[in-house]
Amino acid sequence: METYLQIGRAVSGHFLCRIDALEDPGAKNVVLGEGEDELDIVVVQFKGARYAYINSCPHQFIPLETFPDQFLTGDKRFLVCSGHGARFFPDSGKCYSGPCLGRGLYALALSEADGALYLAEERSPAEIARAKRASRRW
Secondary structure, three states, X not given: OXXXXXXXXXXXXXXXXXXXXXXXXXXXXXXXXXHHHOEEEEEEEEOXXXXXXXXXXXXXXXXXXXXXXXXXXXXXXOEEOOOOOOEXXXXXXXXXXXXXXXXXXXXXXXXXXXXXXXXXXXXXXXXXXXXXXXXOOO
């Protein structure tokens, strides 16, 4: 876990992004680590609340977006997988329609401090990434 100094106090966690970098509704891609330890995350702001999910469609474990930070449907009501068109509720990650109906995106804990978002998981990003890869079932 990393510690950052913001406005005179220490903040623990892995920095993801500034809140003002997100539209509402909006989504942004953040990657922590590299190689086998890479954790690909989509950070979402929807109706004033913020969420984070592993950027991996539960249907075939591919990233949701084809183009950088293009996670939302045209009407900005759903997250969408560009691979097979699965749609997910932004505030729960549950699949609304598509080939992974009944499943959902893997949610990650967030914390907010001084206008920024941090990963607030007990495990490191590398541990989360390795565990998620190991649990994939084709």
